[in-house]
Amino acid sequence: MELFDNLALGFSVAFTFQNLFYALLGCLLGTLIGVLPGIGPVATIAMLLPITFHLPPTASLIMLAGIYYGASYGGSTTSILVNLPGESASVVTCLDGYQMARNGRAGAALSISAVGSFFAGTVGTAIIVMFAEPLTRMAQKFGPADYCSLMALGLVAAVILASGSVIKAIAMIFLGLLFGLVGTDVNTGAQRFTFDLPELSDGIDFAPIAMGLFGIAEIVVNLERHLTRTGGTIKVNSLWPTAEEIRRAIPAALRGTFLGAALGVLPGGGPTLGAFSSYTLEKKISKNPSQFGKGAVEGVAAPESANNAAAQTSFIPMLTLGIPSNAVMALMVGAMIIQGIQPGPEVMTKKPDLFWGMIASMWIGNAMLVIINLPMIGMWVKLLTVPYRFLAPAILLFCCIGAYSLQNSTFHVMQVAVFGVLGYIFVRLGCEGAPFLLGLVLGPQMEEYFRRAMLLSRGDPMVFLERPISLGLLITTALLLVLMALPSFKKAREEAFQEES
């Protein structure tokens, strides 16, 4: 069995001391930032991107992945204990998790959420293993025109999940694509939008943009809101749930896992969408929906499983096709490019150790997280008492040093400042940063494929409609755009985001 050979290879890579260490480090960091409000996985991964340059590729990706799924574990802890979601995927957990804690069931809520997350993570990893090969094989048949259409689909699909106006989100994609073109043109060597700055001739570095757009802007907004911690900490008693709680949690966790896993694969999907949808589903199918919001076990088990399953499966489009589906995945693509790896179907065939090692490490990481989170719960809760006025300058400092270390140049630090201001303007104007980031990452590749496709077709744009794969992808893209313009869909989308805010 090829599959088992691959998995064996993966585990042999993941179980080396170095990779175990970086998986643990990633999980610890992820839990930390998941617990701390005011800093999310996107900002953290952006901050650490330059440092990963000093690490071997496999270790750095293992660590960054650990931060991503670790954050969803950590976020649930604070949601349950202090009613403060550490990050957006755990917002729904607050509704019932905190109520359970107030009813004296904090320990049970924590262990249900951790075990549910672990189960979902395991299933998610298994799904990656099953889908990775067929999808990769399919992607290898893609020509330049097909790739170009696939990227268009990925970008448009990501817009559905940006809150607010659809046209604005599409405009943000184009802005991102345009920023992605800064630098030397690959085909002709011409300098584009470099303003005679030698630092820009290799293109705008991705990490300072992400740091400015997500890190700095986030800090500034938090400082404005005068972020303060409130809410008394609840004592955690026995971690064991009762038999009744287990009986109710298991089916909910199963439903959450599969819904989350399915939504995670979609372009634009991810943990937050998974958590919200599964909570809504549980409430709809429950015999007594009035329990929800008052400490229903299902309301913790389902979204917690869903967000973790989705966190895992959202790796699928990135690993197999090289198309990131959300901002974190865009950063993972950035991390691969820093290491000189072009994400796409070749990764699995050319670097099987990296590919399978990373997948195996995800499962190991999920197991580590259960241990990190349950027995060590007290330590994480204590961290919550660190006031934001200490954290904000520290995060700023790490951003600055990280940006500098990218190429030992203060030019990148200045870039962080510039994009911090731009990011702040985006926040104030209600423009989403994620579509911009996706456009930025895909811009250079998309131009490459577009020019190659047009060259092969001798300048005939019909090539995008003549190839069946490309045509299918473009039709799907068009359908999505039409769907988004429909009034009923618009309303449903707005309602979904209402709940989020």
Added chain:
Amino acid sequence: MVVQWPYGFGPNITMKIARFGEASLNRFLSKDFLSGLLFIGFGLLALYFGQKLALGTPVRMGPGYVPRMLSLVLVGLGVLVCIVALVSGSDPVEKPKWKPITLVTIGIVCFALLFERAGLLPALVVLILIASLANEEFKLVEVIGNMVALSVLCTVVFKVGLGMNISILRGVW
């Protein structure tokens, strides 16, 4: 007297009337209208700075082909966003608080200027001081404590741990 509007129309109509009554400037200071202007601005900038790039032909595209295409679409989308904002209205922009964004930006710029010239320590002290001023609860003792803790942490992690080639204090270490 309360007038009962047909369901679904009441709040909308009253809101629209209220909007009409306000200074018409508010329509132009809405989030969407300003975003539209931002997109148009970036599009025009890209067109201006990209005008010297050769366009080439669709078969052999020059370096300017794709940027020109993208900028034109961006300008078009910007115009569309503006029109939609004027026709159907959008949320007004909240008044920005200048202090945090200005101080944070100044802090980063100072760090960039000091880091290579003076070393990590002076850059760190200035950054933390300026960034802490952005917070309303400024206590000097706490800020100094934070500086000390972070200097030790950064020195240990970046200089000793990762072995980065940075000087802590220029000319000294």
